[in-house]
Amino acid sequence: MRLHTESSWTPPPRDREQPPAEVRRILRLFHPYRGRLAVVGLLVGAASLVSVASPFMLREILDTAIPQGRTGLLSLLALGMILTAVMTSVFGVLQTLISTTVGQRVMHDLRTAVYAQLQRMPLAFFTRTRTGEVQSRIANDIGGMQATVTSTATSLVSNLTAVVATVVAMLALDWRLTAVSLLLLPLFVWISRRVGRERKKITTQRQKQMAAMAATVTESLSVSGILLGRTMGRADSLTKSFAEESERLVDLEVRSSMAGRWRMSTIGIVMAAMPALIYWAAGFALQSGGPQISIGTLVAFVSLQQGLFRPAVSLLSTGVQMQTSLALFQRIFEYLDLPVDITEPEKPVRLEKISGEVRFEHVDFAYDDTQTRPTLDGIDMTVPAGGSLAVVGPTGSGKSTLSYLVPRLYDVTRGRVAIDGVDVQDLDFDTLARAVGVVSQETYLFHASVAENLRFAKPDATEAEIEAAARAAQIHDHIASLPDGYDTLVGERGYRFSGGEKQRLAIARTILRDPPVLILDEATSALDTRTEYAVQQAIDALSAGRTTITIAHRLSTVRDADQIVVLDAGRIAERGSHDELIERDGRYAALVRRDAQLTPVAP
The missing domain is CATH 3.40.50.300 (P-loop containing nucleotide triphosphate hydrolases)
Structure with missing residues (x-):
């Protein structure tokens, strides 16, 4: 036996937004937090400027302080390098705190917006959509965006700033070595974009499979599902069906993780080999009688070039991650864009007293x-x-x-x-x-106490009101006979109570609300x-x-x-x-x- 692996609900046909439009929509999610993001930007810029100062101080140590025996200058430059490391770390911690807070607030806004949208959907939507599909959109899809909204955006700004600052510093040291270092950059960008598109497709399939698994778990591991499976002798077949679903997810996870991995690794190898290329170019220039490059300049340049390696690779990986995350954002936006058929009028009528005709x-x-x-x-x-x-x-x-x-x-x-x-x-x-x-x-009935289930109709109801409603529904005596009384957990969907008892609890709940x-x-x-x-x-x-x-x-x-x-x-x-x-x-x-x-x- 195999349960349905896809929701019977499919998104309404709509014009697929072009990537720039989707990116603009994603950026609008961060608009309420633009003040905090501006602070992050300042911290990123400050950290990038401070970090590129170390190679210049290193050049002065090698070319001036040590050869000339200027111990005072040497001490000052060494202290400056230590202070630079401390400031970079402090800026990094503050940047992470603020960006993570902003990212989590954006995720909270998305979860709340999707939940509120679903609360407004007509009953027909829920009769066509599996509960597990809805849960997967809120849990898996939004959860899968956590890296993007909490760190990827900041990482993009941070690494881009670091790359720009480092390239400027490299040009200041020697433009010829800089040209050699950046020769293959366009090829790297093209490779990363190809990998990003590939992972985006796989991610869409993976999220659909995760939704199917969530729906299977919700249906087969509910109280009703367990009862049906055991009484029908289908526990083993359900387990086999779940194993098949899980196997498909394993394949998609591996494909997602390995998509473009060799190509990205090639980029890493080439960039890690760049120092050797720089030394070779400097030596070749020296042997051919070209302009001389001091040892301090060469070491400082290689230090900068090595510093460029981490943000450049991270920037390329971030681009891949953002393309992958677009698949998740698209699935969330599909829910946010669902048409709401039943809406409150622009000028609603409010009746204070209702007779009930x-x-x-x-x-x-x-x-x-x-x-x-x-x-x-x-x-x-x-x-x-x-x-x-x-x-x-x-x-x-x-x-x-x-x-x-x-x-x-x-x-x-x-x-x-x-x-x-x-x-x-x-x-x-x-x-x-x-x-x-x-x-x-x-x-x-919710998986909560009897009292909490009754208070769902009237959150501020007193114990006396709850008891009076239960008495009117002829369920009070039974509740009072339970060891925990009104604090008794009803179990999932009220399965600890008989059909008649659950019905009387529902009646008590309605009595408490007192509708005309x-x-x-x-x-x-x-x-x-x-x-x-x-x-x-x-x-x-x-x-x-x-x-x-x-x-x-x-x-x-x-x-x-x-x-x-x-x-x-x-x-x-x-x-x-x-x-x-x-x-x-x-x-x-x-x-x-x-x-x-x-x-x-x-x-």
Whole structure:
């Protein structure tokens, strides 16, 4: 067995930005920290100027102080060389501190921006995208950029400044030797750019593979994945599948590490051999009767040339690293550029007091333009404030979709959904969140304590409020019987609790939030009859005094609703009270008879 290795979500087609445009976008990330970066630039410049002073002092020692026996000058120059080393080290430490701080702040901004963007994405995005893919973008891709944003940019400036300062100093010493030293530089630059493009391609493939592995781990090592794998006897095949994924990643990691390694090593060998070439050129000039070069100048020049070796090679490597990092930035920018379908209006309406009337006016909805018929078609109905509506119908009739439109998990294709006469698309997000509470069939609990899960609905809730909500949901006695009470960890997705207990915790959480409009999306359909009866009592307590829209699979829970609507293929087929619809003996009556045959009567 092999799990999917790629997300079913693919980035929307867009014009691929040209590298200069992407570089400008990356540079904009550093704009808020330009003051600190200016300080780094000053430190880099100061360190480069100080470092190139040592060879000149060395030349004076060899050509003047030692031959002429000037001990005072010798002591002064030696002290200057020591002071130069100390100042260079101090500048380097300060530069590293500031640049690392700036880089980490940029990474923080990127992580936060991506997370905030994903929080704004419509529900449809998450139904098409594997959780592991999302996690990989935030963890692996942004984490992979750490070297670039914390040190590579500074290294680029530092090494470039050092190279320029060193070349200027070399020219001041002897322009002929400088020309010999820089003869092969254009070739080195061309090689490094080729290597950078090669590594960029491999890095894109590697990050996709890391995302696939993250998705595999998330799915197969969750509680649900472990249960499924063991009960199906697929643990060994899952392990084999993971090993294959890991093997592909190993190959990509090796290819990424070795791409252009021999070519870059050749550059290093040539530059390391440069001193021998310099000595040869100086000796050849001496033998041929050319201009004389003093021993001090020659040693100082070789010292500078050796000093040029490290920043020059590092500069070439930095160029390769930056080209590689562009692949990571592109993957992050793909998420940041995702279109947000559900946005807050420019002038949002804020309701301080919400009575809870819900109105559907000529509502059509389709998930995408490729559907042959809309999921919902011409829905018109009103739920008065404090009233109750039950929506029933066969699977695929659009019941859950209808409930998603009230809290704006999706936006209508045509028509409008209104709360207290205001289109939900005109309400500010805070008002909408306060207005609508949802209890769904799948209860999600965080891996945290019971109290923390309940406080997610109201962070400032007191212990008394939490206990009152739990009592109303008929779960307090069970929580109190646990050794740690409300401090009990619920486990991943609440697996330490039964289905009915989790559902009652979800109800308690919603009671704590106290929304005037309540959506119950098949909240008891996955429960056995006895547990359903207990949960239904908690739901009755939650529904009291609220506008309630119940999406029901078992019709025994909706008999007392003020209004029952039967959906069929996205249209309203019937509506009325339970008694009226039974007397009509239509679709609803047929559903009730089917339900009676499948489900025992609750005690």
